[in-house]
Amino acid sequence: MARRRPRYGVHLGLILACLVLAAPALYALQVATLTLEEAFAVPPKLFPPSTDLGNNVHSLFEGQHFGRLIGNTFTVALAVVIGKTLFSMLAGLAFVYFSFPGKWALFFIVLLTLLMPTELILVPLSGLIAELQWVKEYPQLALTMPFMASAVGVFLFRQHFSNIPREMVEAAQLDGAGPLVFLFAVLLPMSWNVIGAHAIIQFISMWHQYAWPIFLQLSPRDQLIQVGVRNSVISGTQTDFGLLMAAGVVASIPPLVFFLLLQRQFVSGFALTRDK
Template structure:
């Protein structure tokens, strides 16, 4: 039997139902939502689970669509880590991704500072051309970038892999919008305290931008980690190659297509981006929430 309790205080009547009964009613109303979300999660996780399963199998088991755990996991590990040296590729990719993420963050901060707090002729025209580059994919300028890096003698090196990508229109736009929404009197207060623009950026703007900075670092790290076409075109030395190109070498061997090592290599290569996202998950989500609120 349901028990209703009615109280009156200051002329206001309130009614309360026992908490277990309210929880049960809420669950009955939202069961279809939980079911839908469970199905979506199962469908989303199915490819990853299947990749984990295939990473333990040999070609025969995979072709026969065997859904049992295979016995070739150690052999696949040996192929991926020792024969194809995926660990070295991952180190190169990690260095490249960190340099690109840090470089784009620094140039984005400086660009946002210039577009918001500096007054110079043609400021909006320059900002317009920066935005235009957002609509230009890297593939359009890749041949020109190759010629420039080759003429400078840095083609195929880590400098050649990273320097052409240290500036980002996305980062400039993101920080410009963020700085424009900060109180305008911050700059005036810093000037009264005798701070120069760099001190104003480091001491005031950067501490107020950790969430946006965290979101940008995650995005740009993933961009650098997943880069494939540019390293494939410029790097000829295997020791300097990156992980995405290294994964392509797992597709073929003397025995033909190698499904187990390929899946295992893809799973191992996905670990660093996942760790970066988990480390910066809170500022990443807050940064996007701030962008949505604005």
């Protein structure tokens, strides 16, 4: 084809699209550098960045223990990512490499939970957690345990394992490998893309947890970061937008880094892209 010259139209469109998407975030970055007075100045201070970013971030970490909130959220998200991946892989192994009575019934029971979103059962769930007495003493169990298993994870690994040629398992069995050896020595090295994709969705969805920690009525120091961001709106009489935007920026950096690092895995790991 004769289309080898640079395609300026496409570039222009892409740059415009990127700018439109970035505009709200760029504006937030700018506001994050403003003091309380500057944030309410007319006309709005759009450029250059002011000097208050360090101050805003500092007061978040000092006054609203953002350091602790971020640490909490990170621990919780990581625990769920690791636990869920492990349990889902074990379940996938059982569903793909074993035949046992009740397999289809159990699979249907897992399938049915797709219809039961945690978002709608927060009231009885928080009652259950209260019964377990986790809120005061073990807030991290309260925040993680309800998310340790899901149909999505089981499906992802089940589908991935069933696409792996059966010669693999036959060869492993000839070598005398048991199911767990097979899982860790053969399946695991072939599953990193799926694990990466699964880890991203789980990490980000845990990082975004907002309603559940509110329902738990945790003590402020045990809260998650999204609640911290929300609370920085109502900390004063007048919303300090500089502080608020700084909170938003700080809270967004870890998932952004995690996502950008694993972006490639995310696309290639999804069964949707391979089921041809």
